[in-house]
Amino acid sequence: MPEPTPTPGFTLSTATSAPSRAMRLGVCGPVGTGKSSLIALLCRELSDRLELGVVTNDIYTDEDARFLRSAGVLDADRIRAVETGACPHTAIRDDITANAMAIEELEEDYDHRLEMVLVESGGDNLTATFSPALVDVQVFVLDVAGGGDVARKGGPGIERADLLVVNKTDLGPFVGVDVPRMVADATAARDHRPVIGLSRTDRDSIDRLLTWVDGRLAEHRAGSLVPVDPGPMAAHSHAHEHTHTHDQGGEPVGVHHH
Structure with a gap:
């Protein structure tokens, strides 16, 4: 029997023992982030x-x-x-x-x-x-200079990478971006998966990043870190309204959503 194709966003396997190799942490995102x-x-x-x-x-x-x-x-x-x-x-x-x-x-x-x-x-x-x-784990990087609305645009990395980093938060005042709102939008887009607003001038943000990385490394060493596939496409749905009317008088009789 062929192996089932994993659904994007779901784990592919279950870790059972501590691995003998290094943890592999991927970092991706648009140019210049x-x-x-x-x-x-x-x-x-x-x-x-x-x-x-x-x-x-x-x-x-x-x-x-x-x-x-x-x-x-x-x-x-x-x-x-x-x-x-x-x-x-x-x-x-x-x-x-x-x-x-x-x-x-x-x-x-x-x-x-x-x-x-x-x-x-x-x-x-x-x-x-x-x-x-x-x-084993992946980080998607955006930066505030790319625009405060980028996080709301979504995509598999933004929505479902293990961590989203909103980078260069110290540049917010200079590029007209409301950083707290951008981070909040990112958190909403990710259904409350981890988001870190990061600046190399903000020690607290660096420490939060290191804590997150250390946590994933501890899971890897324990054999409990399971890679998750964000999927090549963002989750989406189509919503349509259809209003049906009587032949006589044209009064609506129902609205159906798909």
């Missing part, structure tokens, strides 16, 4: 107590990897680059081979001592999500 800066922040904050590696994705360059190496957030060899040669989502969802190989090679080169591998997608649109076969 601060994905590389978020990876750099996590590396700076966590590298003194965790064995980390990074795999970046760009279409035709290794620019994101070079940015992270030049920032000195990890030893240069711990940061590997994948050139996707196509839209970034193709390498994080449609055919994950290049990324999977890069992660496995990185783990082997460090004798499987790595505890977390951060996988950065190239900048893509609001529909981009990671395959749960590639990462």
Whole structure:
């Protein structure tokens, strides 16, 4: 019998034992939202107590990897680059081979001592999500400079990624965005799944991010972290009203919703 196709937004399997490999945390979102800066922040904050590696994705360059190496957030060899040669989502969802190989090679080169591998997608649109076969947990990143209404527009990453980060909240006053409202809109769009408004100038927001990451790592180590597929499409419904009338007099007799 063929395996059933998982429904988007639902878990694919049940973890039963502690894994022997690093937790794989994916970071994706549109161009310019601060994905590389978020990876750099996590590396700076966590590298003194965790064995980390990074795999970046760009279409035709290794620019994101070079940015992270030049920032000195990890030893240069711990940061590997994948050139996707196509839209970034193709390498994080449609055919994950290049990324999977890069992660496995990185783990082997460090004798499987790595505890977390951060996988950065190239900048893509609001529909981009990671395959749960590639990462154990995924973060979708928006930034306030993209507009306060972006979170309300929805999409699988915004609505159902494990965490939504509203980044660069300190820029709100300069770009005319009501940050608390944007975070509230994001929380509503996600049905109260986790949302963090983040700024590198706000230590409390950084600590909340680290607490969330530490929680997922603890679940991974315990064997209870189960990857969830946000799905390639946002949940949607169609609502139509049909009013039926009598032939005589045209009075409505009922309204039906579909």
